[in-house]
Structures are given as structure tokens and as C-alpha cells.
Amino acid sequence: MSPELLDWMLETDPALRWQVERDLAGAPEDVWRATRSRVATEGFGAGLLSRQDPDGQWAGGAYFPADFQGDEEGQPWTATTWSLTTLRDWGLDAAALAGTAEKLAANSRWEYEDLPYWGGEVDCCINGYTLANGAWLGADVSGIAQWFADHRLADGGWNCEWVEGSTRSSFHSTLNSLKGLLYYEVATGGSDELRAARWAGEEYLLERRLLRGLSTGELVGPWAIRFRYPFRWGFSALNALDYFRAAALHDGVGPDPRLADAVDVVRAARRPDGTWLQQGRHPGRVWFEVDVPPGESSRWLTFYGTRVLDWWDGASAAPSGTDVRGGSRG
Template sequence: MIVAGSLAEWLLDTDPALRWQVERDLLGAPPAVWQATRRRVATEGFGARLLALQDPDGQWDGGAYFPGDFDFHGPEAAEGAGQPWTATTWSLNALREWGLDASALAGTAERLSTSSRWEYNQGPYWDGEVDCCINAYTLANGAWLGADVTGLAAWLEEHQLDDGGWNCEWVDGSVRSSFHSTLNTLIGLLDYERTAGASEGLRAARTAGEEYLLERRLLYRKTTGEIVAPWVPTLAYPFRWRYSALRAVDYFRAASLQDGTPPDPRVGEAVELVRSARQDGGTWIQEQRFPGRAWFEADVPPGQPSPWLTFYGTRALAWWDGAC
């Protein structure tokens, strides 16, 4: 058991989407316990609410990455307005990350093949488009729902940059990798590998992408040694597409467990950055809520102790401290 007492009670008094993960990863509950809670994601709380908002054609809010009514030239598209988080890709991301069993979305993969087209190029949904992050999300979601996304796996391997990472702005000529794009791609590749397996080439691509971040100790510019940007230490849930030290440590925890390897020492500074944000009572504070249209809020407002961030932070430190 990693947490106990009032902190454990507080974390258990949450939505099934979080509670089952607390039971499994922080409390060491028997599988029968956390699996029963996980099944409730389809019928209670956040998961059930989001499932009920699915369109008859399998999409959410009428679009692939943006809502069907999104005005690309209107106020919602203005700088600082924040992108909407209600369309199909973001809704699938949330349901997958909350642990929804794919059977609750039976037929969705087939309906999206028929009905959903990317706003960028009107291509079929499971073929992806030109954005590395979007294609990584689609790779993970497709593997989860049983769609054929082998083409996307090959696309991500082919579009890895020479420095080992990825950048969604490659299409505009960028040849340097991005922290955001690289982490999103790595998460998608790891989820795909856990679900569908991976070729030697795809696993090598993941290893090279990890090395890109490890060379920078998850935090710093390789050229100057300065912290890459103010958003690195920022704590916010949902994570959306943003890079953060916590989200990066969480990824390397998952990769370490998948590969059966010990933590890389170069993750250590990011771990200590996460540790430094822990409050006296063992919680982490929500620092930001990303702007943009959302179906509903799945976590507390800024300034309050966040159950989600506390779960991720506690789990990350337990992994690191338990292995070092």
C-alpha cells in the first residue's frame, strides 16, 4: 500500500475513472476489486457521461479533431481562446485513458471509418493526417478499438526526425524535434505496442525517441542547458497535448514497466521537480486549466488539491523511490 489514512480515503472518494487506478496502483487491491470498479466507468460518472454524448455516426460533436460547427476564422479560433476538446479524438483519448473497456464502444471503429474525415485533408479517420500528435492519438485509439492502424504505425516510424524525436511542424519544414510532439508520439507508440505488439523497427523508433528526451533530462535545452520553457513544471489535468515534467515521468514509468528495465538516472531531475510540488498533506495542486470548449470538467479548478495530479505524482514517486 502506497497511501493510507485520510489521503487514501480522499483518493477513493472519486469518480470510477480514477478510483480503479488508485485501487490498483496505490492501494494494491486484489484484481477482483479494481476490475469491478473499472467496469463502472461505462455506467457511472465521467465515462458514462461522455459515452452518452456520442453521435449516432460514432463521432463526438460532429467532427474528427474539431467540432463540426467550429469556425476556423471566428472568436473560438482566436489566439488565446484555446482549442475545443469535445470532438472525436479528444473524447476517445479521455475514455481510453479512463480505462473504459473497448466493448462499450462496439461498432465505433467501423462507424468512424465510414463517417469521420479529418478537417485538414478530408482523409479517412483511421488513416490519420499529417500531425504527429494526432496520428499518435489515432494509433493508440485504433489499437484499443480494434481498427487497422498498421499504416499509422509505419507513418510515425517514417516521420521520425534525425535527432530522434518528432515535430508536428515537420510539414512546414521543421527539422528539430519538439518536446510536446515527441512525448505524445511516444505515448501513442507505447500504447500501441502494449495492445498490438510492435516490430523491431517500431520499438527502435520508440527507444530513439526516449533518448531524445533523456539526453535533455526531460527538462532542458540541449544547446544551452536552460529549462526548455515555463510550461515544463506546470501541473494541470487533463494533460491534453501539453508536455510537463509529471507527464514525462509518468511515461517513463510506463515504459520502464513495459520493458522490464530500471529507471534511467537521467529521469531523476524531473522526478525531483515533481516531488518539490508535493504539498505537506501529500497532495499536488491544480495550477492551470487549459482554455477551450469542454463537455465537462473532470478535475478541480486551479488553486485546489487535485485528486488526479495527486494520483499521478504519488505513483511516479513510488516507482522511482521503489527502484532507486
């Protein structure tokens, strides 16, 4: 990354800046941790924290705002689950939300059958977010963790439509489930059963090269190669590669060769100036925008794209004879 591009990346909100400092600039730990501590008091993080309701929720609802009638374009992104997930992704210290886990246990119920918040519900993606958020805030979400082991489909992944009878996994649902399982495992140590479920879900996506149907070999959908930030619930090659980077680093292994096609897609989307363009937005109500409009160079996407390619290229540059996998899942 050129000095000019890095300077541009660093001219941003603390929610992104600390990650750029840590993962791209190689800043000392005390530097990026100092920036990270500002997430609670400045910019995006402070703005989202200020919207929290006295009862611990955001917008008066668990997954949807209390006033949501289902008649607006897209999906609102303002309620509790999305707000928590965003703050966690931005690196907010859980101490800034002291007491929130208890408030949500007392006051928040899922729109689906009025189920208690930290017990989860039937949607894989929602449960994935809640599993990670609960582990982050110190709630007991062991029941949700076991839910994933119990509801994995025969082909290895998950599908939010399982409750409607679907028996084939979804790229979107599987990725969001994996993200929750990995965060929970890192935070708590997990279990052999949950690790096996996570690895099986990863294999589902790897067999399909993160891009293609297993039987047809055709692109699974245009969304797989369209990059948008925030990622929300949507699968993309970039979103998935960022997950596989984190999982490989946690497991002590290098990049799986089957990621190569998705890496090529990400690399091809990089512009000559080293940036990635915002390619759209998930429609729906937001508290405030956190990235540029479609068609402009996105610092967030440039961060994720650069980080993924640095990881991949760094492993590929390992000396001849080196086991770039770095370990075994044996």
C-alpha cells in the same frame, strides 16, 4: 501515503478510483476490475459516452467540432479524437464502443485534406492519439504506425511542424508520439523497427533530462514544470515521467538515472499534506469539468505524482548490488 489521504483519493469517480485501487491501494484484481467496469455506466465515463453521435463521432468532427470557427479561446476538447483518447485513458472497456471503429471508418474524415479517419493525417500528436485509439478499438492502424517510423527526425523525436519544414523535434510532439507507439506496441506486439523508433524518441527526451535544451541547458519552457489535468497535448515533467514509468515497466527495465531532475521537480511540487495542486487548465470548450479549479488539491495530479514517486523510490530502494534497471534493451 497516509490512510487519510488514501481515503480522500478513493472518494472519486470510477475513472480514477479503479486506478487508485490498483496502483496505490494494492487492492485485489477483482476489486479494481469491478470498479473499472463501472466507468461505462457511471460518472465521467457514462457522461462522455452519452455525448456520442449516432454516426460514431463526438461533436460532429474528427479533431474539431463541426461548428468550430477558430474564433474561440483555446481549443475545443469535445470532438471525436479527444473523446476517444479520454475514454481510453479512463480505462473504458472497448466493448462499450462496439461498432464505433466501423462507424468512424465510414463517417469521419480529418479536417486536414478530408483524409480518412483511421489513416491518420500529418500531425504527430493527432496520429499518436489515433494510433492508440485504433489499437484499442481494433481498427487497422498499421499504416499510422509505419508513419512514425518514416517521419522520425534526425535528432530522434518528432515535431508536428515538420510539414512546415521544422527539422528539430518538439518535447510535446515527441511525448505524444511515444505514448501512441507504446500503446500500439503493448496491444499488438509492435515490431523491432517501431521499438527502435520509440527508444530513439525516448533518448531525445532523456538527453534533455525532460526539462532542458540540449545546447543551452536552460529550462525548455515554464510549461515543463506546470502541472495540469487533463494533460491534453501538453508536455510536463509529470506527464512525461508517467510515460517513462509505463515504458520501463513494459520493457522490464528500471528508471533511467537521467529522469532524476524531473523527479525532483515533481517531488518539490508535493504539498505537506501529500497532494498536488491544479496549476491551470488548457483553455477551450469541454463537455464537463473532470477536475478541480486551479489552486485546489487535485486528486488526478496527486494520483499521477504519487504513482511516479512510488515507482522511482521503489527502484532506488532496491538492495545494494541489485541491477535496478531490471533488464537490457540490447
